[in-house]
Amino acid sequence: xxxxxxxxxxxxxxxxxxxxxxDLLRIDTSNPGDGSGPGERxxxxxxxxxxxxxxxxxxxxxxxxxxxxxxxRIDGEDPDLPPLLVxxxxxxxxxxxxxxxxxxxxxxxxxxxxxxxGAVDMKGTLAMTxxxxxxxxxxxxxxxxxxxLAFLADEESTGAYGSRHVTTAHRDHFAGVEEAISxxxxxxxxxxxxxxxxxxxxxxxxxxxxxxxxxxxxAHGTAGHGSxxxxxxxxxxxxxxxxxxxxxxxxxxxxxxxxxxxxxLDRTLGIRIDRTRLEEEASRLGPxxxxxxxxxxxxxxxxxxxxxxKVNVIPSHAHAExxxxxxxxxxxxxxxxxxxxxxxKVTREFIHCEEAVAADHEGPxxxxxxxxxxxxxxxxxxxxxxxxxxxxxxxxxxxxxxxYGFAPLLLDPDLHYFGMFHGVDERVPVSGLGFGVRVLHRFxxxx
Numbered sequence: 001x002x003x004x005x006x007x008x009x010x011x012x013x014x015x016x017x018x019x020x021x022x023d024l025l026r027i028d029t030s031n032p033g034d035g036s037g038p039g040e041r042x043x044x045x046x047x048x049x050x051x052x053x054x055x056x057x058x059x060x061x062x063x064x065x066x067x068x069x070x071x072x073r074i075d076g077e078d079p080d081l082p083p084l085l086v087x088x089x090x091x092x093x094x095x096x097x098x099x100x101x102x103x104x105x106x107x108x109x110x111x112x113x114x115x116x117x118g119a120v121d122m123k124g125t126l127a128m129t130x131x132x133x134x135x136x137x138x139x140x141x142x143x144x145x146x147x148x149l150a151f152l153a154d155e156e157s158t159g160a161y162g163s164r165h166v167t168t169a170h171r172d173h174f175a176g177v178e179e180a181i182s183x184x185x186x187x188x189x190x191x192x193x194x195x196x197x198x199x200x201x202x203x204x205x206x207x208x209x210x211x212x213x214x215x216x217x218x219a220h221g222t223a224g225h226g227s228x229x230x231x232x233x234x235x236x237x238x239x240x241x242x243x244x245x246x247x248x249x250x251x252x253x254x255x256x257x258x259x260x261x262x263x264x265l266d267r268t269l270g271i272r273i274d275r276t277r278l279e280e281e282a283s284r285l286g287p288x289x290x291x292x293x294x295x296x297x298x299x300x301x302x303x304x305x306x307x308x309x310k311v312n313v314i315p316s317h318a319h320a321e322x323x324x325x326x327x328x329x330x331x332x333x334x335x336x337x338x339x340x341x342x343x344x345k346v347t348r349e350f351i352h353c354e355e356a357v358a359a360d361h362e363g364p365x366x367x368x369x370x371x372x373x374x375x376x377x378x379x380x381x382x383x384x385x386x387x388x389x390x391x392x393x394x395x396x397x398x399x400x401x402x403x404y405g406f407a408p409l410l411l412d413p414d415l416h417y418f419g420m421f422h423g424v425d426e427r428v429p430v431s432g433l434g435f436g437v438r439v440l441h442r443f444x445x446x447x
Contacts, residue, residue: 013131014434018114020050021127021433025107025116031091033157039066040090040153047090047151050130054137056149061170067161070151071173074133074143081145084447085180085401087392088126089155089162092118099424113415113427120420122183124428125407126151128436132444135437143444148177155392158352163395177401179365184387184421185405186373186439188380189287190413191269202268202381203373204291205366206405207257208358209387210298211331212394213324214351217241217342218317226312235307237345238318242302244341245322250297252278255328257361257384258295264383265291290418294388298334300324321351325388328356354394358386359402365447369406372443376435377410389421408439 027043041062047070048058058072069090076083095104095117102108104117114124129149136142150173154162166173185206219241221234230236254262254275262273265288273281278296282289300322307318326334342348360366361384370382393403409432411417420426 013135013437014430016134017127017131017433017437018109018430020130021114021119021124021428022107022109024123024127025114025118026105028105029091030094030117031154031156032094037091037094039068041066041068043090044068044070044151044153047126047130051133051149054134056133056137061166063161063165063169067153069153069162069166070149071166071170072149073173074136074147074149076143076145076147078144079146082178083146083148083176084143084444085148085150085174085177085396085403086129087150087152087163087180087182087396087403088122088129088407089152089183089392090123090126091153091156091162092121092123093156093422095424095426101425104426109430110427112431113429114433115425115427117426119426119428120417121422121426122407124409124433125183125436128407128433128440131437132440135441141445144447147444148174152392159392159395163392167395167399171399174396174399174401179359180393180396180401180403181369181406182393182403183391183405183407184389185385186369186408186436187417188377188409188411189291189417191288200268200381201377201379201410202265202288202383203370203377203408204261204383204385205369206387207361207366207384208328209356209390209393210295210325210327211334211356212352212354212390213300213326213331213334213338214353215322215324215338215348216351217320217322217346217348219319219346221314221316221318223316224314226314228314230314233314234316234318235314237343238305238307238320241342241346242305242320242322244343245300245338246302248300248337248341250299250337252296253327253330254296255386257358257386258292260361261292261383261385264381268381268383287416287418291383291385294325295327295386298324298326298330298337299388300334300338322348325390326356328358331355354390355397357393357397357403359404365404368447369404369443372439372446373408375442376439406443408436409433410435
């Protein structure tokens with residue numbers, strides 16, 4: 001690949017970002033969501049020390065012991081421009097070492113990749129940010145506008161001890177901020193045999209995400225002996241309700257950003273994606289289809305089921321948890337459908353509920369991100385997309401900040417990016433991290 005490097009000492013990016021990423025991967029910040037994890041304190045202290053060494057004052061904030069976030073600010077060249085927020089999370093989901101090729105806390109370099117839980121989600125991105133700040137400290141360069149930095153706890157749960165904490169307890173830190181960048185966007189997907197030429201690369205930039213409705217369901221029945229009549233069996237009622245929910249075919253609906261994504265893929269691939277058969281088209285397009293497969297409809301997936309404690313006792317209650325996601329503007333209709341499918345004998349309550357969020361996919365920020373990617377990869381085709389999952393973007397949207405998913409990575413065509421998230425053998429290429437630092441440098445010094 002031919003790439004144009006930005007001004008500055010780019011040659012040290014890959015080495016520095018690799019060391020930073022490896023160090024972060026070796027710090028256990030697993031977050032089971034029940035408060036039993038080690039917390040983010042050690043990683044937060046590491047980040048703060050790296051920032052302080054680069055001349056950037058860092059503040060630690062901790063709503064609960066060891067649930068720690070880091071806040072900082074870097075002055076830009078033009079103080080008249082609104083500040084830009086760069087946020088990311090320090091925590092990871094847990095990993096089972098026996099399932100991995102290398103230990104998930106190893107941070108080892110193997111076949112050109114750094115391996116470990118959080119390599120993609122999202123300690124690699126945090127390392128890119130730190131490497132860039134350190135490079136600026138060495139050269140005296142600065143971003144075009146003020147940068148507000150937030151390295152956050154608890155994203156892998158509800159954000160209560162991270163993004164939701166800092167947006168309330170430290171609201172002034174984000175004064176004047178209108179836009180932000182964070183995880184899950186700007187990565188490459190290689191296409192083949194298209195009108196754009198061989199080995200064209202699509203770079204999806206996230207411009208929003210579906211709403212989140214995590215729900216706890218409860219079925220009530222009559223307790224009794226397992227050998228007797230069971231006309232009011234809570235377990236059976238709940239299982240039947242979950243079966244109806246899981247079998248439901250949610251209708252498709254194109255939001256403007258997803259429509260823009262499909263139009264861009266049409267142009268890049270030289271085809272016409274059939275809007276009336278999106279499920280089949282998503283399957284046909286493989287990794288590119290994953291960009292829209294889950295964002296053209298609502299979803300509700302049962303994930304947890306608990307009931308009873310003894311084989312010969314019919315319990316009076318049965319419980320389940322469901323991960324629900326809904327399109328922008330669809331919250332009420334989504335919940336009405338869920339209630340209809342559950343039926344009158346199953347009640348629900350929210351574990352966590354947040355509205356869908358969106359940023360401008362046609363504005364100058366998106367254009368500047370696309371230009372930054374193209375500056376490093378002439379074969380790049382940046383496109384907008386909506387994330388199927390959720391991030392800290394929702395907490396910042398609540399205070400008027402729109403977040404773009406922009407954590408640029410140049411990936412090997414055979415590395416399944418989405419499969420790295422919460423998956424086994426999570427890893428990130430060192431060369432891709434170096435590419436990402438160069439893209440971020442270009443974007444942050446020009447936008």
